[in-house]
Amino acid sequence: MLVQSLLGEFLHEAENTRKLLKAIPDSALSFKPSPTSWTTAELASHIAEIYNWYTGTFQDNVFDISKYEYDNVDLSKAENIVRKFERAFEKAKNSLASATDESLAETWTMVGNGQTYIPEMPRIQVLRGFLMNHVYHHRGEMIIYLRTTGNKVPGLYGPTYEESN
Structure with a gap:
């Protein structure tokens, strides 16, 4: 029951992430709000x-x-980042859908x-904090960039x- 509830939120919020990433024009990819910030492209790639x-x-x-292999893509085109997101989304959806309430x-x-x-912490805390809330945080940053x-x-x-205007 818990997995199904979290999967519902995941699917809804992934659609919001998709909308936001698709709203990024190539012309904004090199924007960086400060010398220590990521570019729009780097932030979008991190979200994906x-x-x-x-x-x-x-x-x-x-x-x-240390053994993780990043999905590095050409950041000169926003469509490459959207494709990266789509690949990652499918794997994430399948991973969450295969979880059990006990595994959480x-x-x-x-x-x-x-x-x-x-x-060490319960996997559900990792799911909420490290994965889901992490995306929401960076989406808020992306809104400011846009x-x-x-x-x-x-x-x-x-x-x-x-x-609305």
């Missing part, structure tokens, strides 16, 4: 990459980030190069200011 982490979260109880209670940790990056570059923001939870 988070969906690739579902597999490592649900297949094992220990995710060794199992402990999980992230390690790499002899360090613990995320201490507005700062004069681009329209799609409505994620109803019409945006741009859509």
Whole structure:
């Protein structure tokens, strides 16, 4: 029951992520709000990459980030990032759909190069905090990037200011 509820949220929010990524024009990809910030392309790619982490979260109880292979794509075209998202989304959806309520209670940790990056915690906490909320946080940043570059923001939870005027 819990997995089905989380899967419903995941599917709804993935559609919002898809809308946001599709709203990024190539002309905004190199924008960077500060010297220490990511470019729009790097931020968008990171958002898409988070969906690739579902597999490592649900297949094992220990995710060794030092062995993880990033899905590096050509960041000069927004459509490449959207395709990356679509590939990752399918794997994430299948990983979450194959989970059980019992597996959500199992402990999980992230390690790499002899360090613990995320201490042991129940997998459901990882799903909510490290995966789902992480995407929501970066989507909020992306909205600022889009507005700062004069681009329209799609409505994620109803019409945006741009859509209502």
